[in-house]
Amino acid sequence: MDHNKLALPVGTTLDRFIMRKQEDFPYATGELSQLLRDIALAAKIVNREINRSGLIDIAGAYGSQNVQGEDQQKLDVIANIRFIRALRNGGEVCTIISEEDEEMIQTGNNQGKYVVAIDPLDGSSNIDVNVSIGTIFSIYRRVSPTGTEGTERDCLQTGTHQVAAGYVIYGSSTMLVYTTGNGVNGFTYEASLGEFFLSHPHITTPKTGAIYSINEGSSDHFSEGTTAFVAYCKQQNYSARYIGSLVADFHRNLLKGGIYMYPATKKAPKGKLRLMYECNSLAFIVEQAGGKSSDGRNRTMELEPKGMHERSPLFIGSTELVEKAEEFLAAEYSDVVAAL
Ligand code: AHG
Numbered sequence: 001m002d003h004n005k006l007a008l009p010v011g012t013t014l015d016r017f018i019m020r021k022q023e024d025f026p027y028a029t030g031e032l033s034q035l036l037r038d039i040a041l042a043a044k045i046v047n048r049e050i051n052r053s054g055l056i057d058i059a060g061a062y063g064s065q066n067v068q069g070e071d072q073q074k075l076d077v078i079a080n081i082r083f084i085r086a087l088r089n090g091g092e093v094c095t096i097i098s099e100e101d102e103e104m105i106q107t108g109n110n111q112g113k114y115v116v117a118i119d120p121l122d123g124s125s126n127i128d129v130n131v132s133i134g135t136i137f138s139i140y141r142r143v144s145p146t147g148t149e150g151t152e153r154d155c156l157q158t159g160t161h162q163v164a165a166g167y168v169i170y171g172s173s174t175m176l177v178y179t180t181g182n183g184v185n186g187f188t189y190e191a192s193l194g195e196f197f198l199s200h201p202h203i204t205t206p207k208t209g210a211i212y213s214i215n216e217g218s219s220d221h222f223s224e225g226t227t228a229f230v231a232y233c234k235q236q237n238y239s240a241r242y243i244g245s246l247v248a249d250f251h252r253n254l255l256k257g258g259i260y261m262y263p264a265t266k267k268a269p270k271g272k273l274r275l276m277y278e279c280n281s282l283a284f285i286v287e288q289a290g291g292k293s294s295d296g297r298n299r300t301m302e303l304e305p306k307g308m309h310e311r312s313p314l315f316i317g318s319t320e321l322v323e324k325a326e327e328f329l330a331a332e333y334s335d336v337v338a339a340l
């Protein structure tokens with residue numbers, strides 16, 4: 001057995017890693033570093049709640065709906081509170097967009113230079129059944145002057161303006177994966193020590209893969225292009241893998257190679273997933289890992305957001321597979337243009 005191989009990954013704590021990275025930028029003031037640490041702290045707390053959820057009364061529905069008209073689970077609400085509290089206490093963030101809140105949240109820290117978009121708990125339908133769930137976030141630098149409240153313009157920047165993005169997967173182990181635009185690194189949580197340790201340095205995603213992930217239960221509502229691409233995946237003998245938690249499906253495909261799709265359907269012409277705190281965040285990560293993300297035609301990160309909770313179709317993963325899907329979809333886009 002190669003003992004070095006086992007010993008190597010556990011070495012650098014997330015805190016030290018963030019500090020080292022900050023030293024690469026001589027004029028960095030440390031605020032972004034602190035903000036990432038705030039998110040990691042909230043993730044640890046949420047992880048604890050999730051681990052205990054079968055034992056205490058926090059599983060199940062909360063009895064209300066969020067802005068998208070979806071039933072909120074108790075853990076959706078708890079995770080939202082935890083992340084907002086950590087970001088508010090940290091002081092670096094002026095404004096937050098959360099899946100669980102219709103309006104932007106002013107933290108009261110008007111000196112804060114950053115805006116965060118967050119899906120506090122992703123994969124709500126899997127909470128009660130012990131299946132991997134996650135948190136997804138994007139960080140932007142505000143464009144309005146400091147000293148005032150954040151504005152809609154701060155919140156509606158294209159994904160190309162992200163300064164950092166990441167996700168936490170609460171799975172068979174809990175991991176934090178993030179990028180600040182200089183590659184992607186993954187950290188595994190060691191609960192007895194209360195620390196995230198670098199375990200997946202410089203994640204790169206395979207150029208191609210043999211996994212396709214889509215909810216085929218909706219196939220009656222797929223467009224012709226999507227239907228044809230799914231048929232192509234089957235002809236290629238790709239494996240179908242669909243957990244139903246975007247974070248978990250994305251994480252698997254990132255490491256193994258593959259494509260995740262949440263297409264536009266006849267019922268939902270813009271798909272289901274939210275541009276600001278699902279699609280853009282993962283698009284930044286996949287691109288930094290050498291992969292690709294689009295709405296079937298346009299690069300996700302260049303889509304102009306019109307609303308904080310806007311949806312977008314999502315085709316994300318290995319470059320070759322996303323490009324192949326775009327080929328299948330190109331015909332229908334030209335049909336749409338021809339019909340105009
Ligand atoms: P959320 O729990 O944050 O509302 O997100 C759920 C999303 C995403 O995690 C998942 O990939 C997708 O919904 C699953 O939707 P379907 O059940 O329609 O496949």
Ligand code: MN
Binds near residue numbers: 119121122123246
């Ligand atoms: Mn989600």
Ligand code: MN
Binds near residue numbers: 076119120124
């Ligand atoms: Mn959610």
